[in-house]
Amino acid sequence: MQKDMQLPVFAEKKGKQLIYYPEKCIGCGTCVQACPKGILAIGAVGAVVRGLLDADFLEITESEACIACGICAKVCPTGALELKQEGKTLTDMSYLFRAMKPTVVNESCVHCGLCEDICPRGCIEVTRGISGDGNLKLVGKTNIDLECCIHCGWCAAVCPVNAISVEKPFEGRWNRDENVCQTCHTCVETCPANAIFNKKAKPGERVEKISHRPDACIYCGACAVACPVNAIDVRKTAIIPNVEKKSVLEKKVLEIPVPNAILRTCLEVDENACLGCGNCVIVCPVNALYSSELAAGYLNDMDEKALLEVKNGKISVVNQDACGADGACAMICPVNAIWLVKRKVK
Known part of the structure; x- marks a missing residue:
């Protein structure tokens, strides 16, 4: 119990505790999809992944409204949410994380x-x-830490002797709107399975902005939650493990769009430090979506920007509510004149 006291206890109801393990969370928002009360919130996933915001992916907005039904914990693919009763963990085969076959290595492994x-x-x-x-052979041990494994299948794919078996949590569909995507790389850095990447183009070759590895994807939806311009759509089409009462969980998450990211940040600026270079204005994916000409030499010719602009030689935030919390502006600023701070979720 002492260990649990140091962890975020999201809610308590009739002797039950809903506990959140941030180190296991991948920011997918599956729990937010499933919550019958709509009191879980996720957002700023890109900023958190990039280390620009000291916060957890997930938070609860109204702990007193939680009924401790455990649906959120049951659909979580990583065990980041746990339901306890009188200090004892409630886990059975109705929990996806427990029902999933562990990723294991057999005796054929050559290490x-x-x-x-x-x-x-x-x-x-x-x-x-x-x-x-x-x-002439290697001897040793191959250990897989199942507390952090997300069952993406990379290990099994590269194993030369097929010594590793993997069961994924979901089947699904992944789509991206090439016209909306601004290649900010937030999805690339957010994906816990390294299933999204940039193809390297040869001279004169045209490639898509962002590419997807279906065989590595676990269709969690973290990339879609993190995308600041909503260019990605991820749908779960099946729960793979043999979970008890699977139909109940499937009604909650199958073919459901990822939850809307809650704006959990504010942009703050230091006008005295700002050089007025406009790098943040150009790199901002929200600005770029608003006008494709912004980064093509028209920075100072455009009167209106969607989110950031340079006014009188200093950075200015036009509309806080338009921010996608990806942190691209903070990353490119040469003098740390703009940054993200956490704000209370309404």
């Missing part, structure tokens, strides 16, 4: 280390040495 190198979460540790019996 080559490819899985350790490729794991996007750093969940695998391989210890190896040269066999002492005269054979």
